[in-house]
Amino acid sequence: MPDPFSAWAAILLASVLTLATRLAGPIVMAFLPMSARVERFLQNLSLAVLAALVASMLARGGLREAASAAVACAVMLGLRRSIWAMAAGMICAAGWSFVAG
Amino acid sequence: MVRQPSPPPSSTPPLLTPAGLWQGVVQLAPVAVFFVPFGIAFGVVAGTKGMSAIQSILFSLMAFSSSAQFSTLEFWHGTVAWGSLALAVIAINARNVVMGAALAPWVNRMPLAQRLPTVALLNDANFAVAHAAFKGGARDMGLLLGSGLVLWAAWIFGAVVGAVAGQAFGNPAAFGFDVVMLCFLTAMVTGMVKRSAQLVPVVVGAAVAVLTLHLFPTGWNVIAGAFAGAAAGSLLDA
Incomplete structure (x- = not known):
């Protein structure tokens, strides 16, 4: 857990950068049009970073975490509702902990 | 893909009216309801990681x-x-740049002072609704701002409930709260893959992140995976 100063700095940093990405689109387009190539790279970047985060969480976790993520993925594919995917993954993990003690 | 070879917007300038704002609020209220449990989940998980309620x-x-x-x-x-945190946040939100660019034809014709609040609450849900409406001829930017506001309010409400209720959970693993983040991000990735070509950035990003896990300092493996995945995806899907 970071010290209070670092914690607030991290919160501020993440918030300001998020806002910057929201403002960047219209600002950039005011000066130069975005090529289809750049647009595709940015779309792929959002996808790849989330996949990288999930993968490193799984690499550090165990079977319980892998099973929960698999359940979440399956539910998302079936129902296309992230709220149910998240709930199903949690139930899987809670059930696993309950059974495994 | 949000980029459309659409004709430039008609000569009617975009507006920002209270009626448009309200329309955005009403239209996205059912979606906002589902932001509350996510907000709660974040508040609870943040608490277990040592983040204070405030x-x-x-x-x-x-x-x-x-x-x-x-x-x-x-x-x-x-x-x-710091470095990997900053890059990760930018990379995760890179799609905001794409969505903002798609809205630019309308946003950039508003008075400068109105542009900032209108795009400040841009997200996947209100983009989908507003962009479709604007392309269909709607001119009221209140739709974008109003829908952003109702989603924002729901998200904050959830976070308050989660931060306060979070204290009640002694052992987060017993309730599965320790996998909320993992399952949420897994669902996000799963939902974002709409064409098989999009599996390339996912697979390459995941593989590189795992292979470099013990090679780089904390978090940089994620950045390595992100850029490798995005580059591979762009090269193969040209």
Whole structure:
């Protein structure tokens, strides 16, 4: 857990950068049009970073975490509702902990 | 793909009216209901990671980005890896740049002072609704802002409930709260893959992140995976 100063700095940093990405689109387009190539790279970047985060969480976790993520993925594919995917993954993990003690 | 070879917007300039704002609020209210449990989940998980209630609430208020906020918790260690945290947040939100660019034909014709608040609450849900409406001829930018406001309010409400209720959970693993972040991000990735070509950035990003896990300092394996995945995806899907 970071010290209070670092914690607030991290919160501020993440918030300001998020806002910057929201403002960047219209600002950039005011000066130069975005090529289809750049647009595709940015779309792929959002996808790849989330996949990288999930993968490193799984690499550090165990079977319980892998099973929960698999359940979440399956539910998302079936129902296309992230709220149910998240709930199903949690139930899987809670059930696993309950059974495994 | 949000880029459309659409003709330039008609000569009617965009508006920002209270009626448009209200329409956005009403139209996205059913979606906002589903933002509440996500907000609660974030508040609870942030609490278990050592974030104080006031910190997680203000974070939700200022950032209003579930994926960026959950990912920040991945960097919530004694020593914050500033560089990789910053790059991860930018990379996660890179799609905001694309969505903002798609809205630029309308946003950039508003008075300068109105542009900032209108795009400040841009997210996947209100983009989908507003962009479709504008392309269909709607001119009231209140739709974008109003829908952003109702989603933002729901997200903050959830965070407050989660931050306060979070204290009640002694052992987060017993309730599965320790996998919320993992399952949420997994669902996000799964939902974002709409064409098989999009599996390339996912697979390459995941593989590189795992292979470099013990090679790089904290968090940089994620950045390596992100850029490798995005590059591979762009090369193969040209």
